[in-house]
Amino acid sequence: MAKVEAISSCIIRMAGNNANPISRLDLTPCDLQLLPLDPIQKGILFHNPLSKLNLIDHLKTSLSRTLDFFPPLAGRLATTAHAHATFSLFLDCNNAGVEFVHAVAAATSVADILEPKWIPEIVASFFPHNGLSNWDVVSKPVLVAQVTELVDGVFIGCTANHAVIDGVSFWHFFNSWSEISRGSDTISKTPVFKPWFPSNVPDDKRPLRLPWLEQDPPLSSVPPPRLERVFHFSKQTLSKLKARANSEAATDKISSLQALSAHLWRSISRCRYSGMSLDDGREAPFGIIVGLRTRIPLPEGYFGNALVSAKMTMSAAELVQKGVGHAAVRINELVAQHTKEKVIKVIEDWVVSPTLLRRGNYAFVMASSPRHNVYGNDFGWGKPIAVRSGPATKIDGKMTLFPAAEAGGIDVEVCLAPETLRAIEDDAQFMEVFTV
Structure with missing residues (x-):
């Protein structure tokens, strides 16, 4: 069976022209409820660019420039312990960076992905950080991008902490990355980083405190067939x-x-x-x-x-x-x-x-x-x-x-x-x- 080989991994930080400065983001009830669940994993498949020369460096550079508009994605989730077995969680926008993985599937073509009736197992390997929940990656990168080169194509996949963003924000970031990659100096839609809280959460009640998470029973090492x-x-x-x-x-x-x-x-x-x-x-x-x-x-x-x-x-x-x-x-x-x-x-x-x-x-x-x-x-x-x-x-x-x-x-x-x-x-x- 064809395999995906990771060639390199590095950290990509904001380019330094922070277009939307923010140092901290408190998580809302809609964010916090998702902590025990899995991250968002979505990716898109392309035919080969006319030239792959400097493709990876280009994507790294455009990702860095895109993070200038999305500083929370370059941050880390941080926890604070409180009395009565409670804790709080916030997003530290410290520019610790996004993880970028360059991988190669040397024996896999676009047709190998699209022609089978069922989605081939190798697609799972196009995504980084499999098997981890949103809670498991606290203090680790909020976003991990993997670019996998195929025989005649490229797959760009991202794993994003679902306690930080939902699908709308995920594709907003992806759309913005593609805009910057095409040569734009700015993005068409500016993200808004003011979190929404209901009226019974005034400023002095933030960040919200939660009881320490009870671990779910361990998942079987052999998942049921799907x-x-x-x-x-x-x-x-x-x-x-x-x-x-x-x-x-x-x-x-x-x-x-x-x-x-x-x-x-x-x-x-x-x-x-x-x-x-x-x-x-x-x-x-x-x-x-x-x-x-x-x-x-x-x-x-x-x-x-x-x-x-x-x-x-x-x-x-x-x-x-x-x-x-x-x-x-x-x-x-x-x-x-x-x-x-x-x-x-x-x-x-x-x-x-x-x-x-x-x-x-x-x-x-x-x-x-x-x-x-x-x-x-x-x-x-x-x-x-x-x-x-x-x-x-x-x-x-x-x-x-x-x-x-x-x-x-x-x-x-x-x-x-x-x-x-x-x-x-x-x-x-x-x-x-x-x-x-």
């Missing part, structure tokens, strides 16, 4: 699915994303429970990430985490036996419940009784977003040809959403138990909607 595949849904396919869901539900409120989510939820549950009795009260959980930027609202360019998780369950029998419109209505109602008042109350309640999210198998969860600007990341040699995520948070039932290369489409990176994914591929009801 397969991953990218399913593409074109703009036309999504339009038809949306129309079908709204027609079945006799409404016009269901969005394309909600219709797609319902289709995936029903199809995977049907295949996962195939051959089992659904009359035993078995439940089918559903989880989704709800963004808060437009709900609170927060300023354009807000840096940090601005999200809450939303969950519900439906009986497996009800989900499978009723149509996609029925499931889509439930998803629509779940999202609609998260008004400005509701999400602020959730965060205020968290401050009173903080709980940290835990790793686990949620059976079905939708993550990331098709609204991120992925294919606009031109580093100076053309747009990406594909996007992939790393092994972090990969559980049976994880759906990672990306925009498709063509406008209006959505790609879903599906992670499932092998028997479930194979059943999905043989399921006519699912595949009739899937666009090759």
Whole structure:
């Protein structure tokens, strides 16, 4: 099997022209709840630049200049112990630097990544710091970038501490890096480093104090088998699915994303429970990430985490036996419940009784977003040809959403138990909607 070899590793610091000076950043409830979870791991694949001469040095230099606009990413998380077995955490913007890894996959081509039906295992090696949680890397680099040279391509992957940034801020940084790499002296959207706290966290209550983290049980050294595949849904396919869901539900409120989510939820549950009795009260959980930027609202360019998780369950029998419109209505109602008042109350309640999210198998969860600007990341040699995520948070039932290369489409990176994914591929009801 082809391997990835690390050629070098170094620390990249800000270039010194700090465009947005900041010395410290207190973490918000939205940040802190993610401490025990895995980091964000996303990356993009390119065909070879016309010339690879000085490619690595160019990317190091442009990364350094980009950090001038994102000083928190060059910092370190620091802890302070307090009485009563509590601690506080803040981001020290000390320019300790970002780790940059140069790697080579000498026997791997772009076709080796894109042509197999299932995502090949080597993709996991395109990402640094695998197997570590956000808490594990306290005092270590907040961001680690890895540039992997393929036979005829380049993969740029990043691992970022999810207790510091969410997907919106992650792609904001990636977009800015590509702008600087193309030769710009500035970036088109300036990050805003004023963290948002609810009204029950005045200035003198910051940073928030938390009970010392209880360690999760150690994960098995041999994880359960999983397969991953990218399913593409074109703009036309999504339009038809949306129309079908709204027609079945006799409404016009269901969005394309909600219709797609319902289709995936029903199809995977049907295949996962195939051959089992659904009359035993078995439940089918559903989880989704709800963004808060437009709900609170927060300023354009807000840096940090601005999200809450939303969950519900439906009986497996009800989900499978009723149509996609029925499931889509439930998803629509779940999202609609998260008004400005509701999400602020959730965060205020968290401050009173903080709980940290835990790793686990949620059976079905939708993550990331098709609204991120992925294919606009031109580093100076053309747009990406594909996007992939790393092994972090990969559980049976994880759906990672990306925009498709063509406008209006959505790609879903599906992670499932092998028997479930194979059943999905043989399921006519699912595949009739899937666009090759």
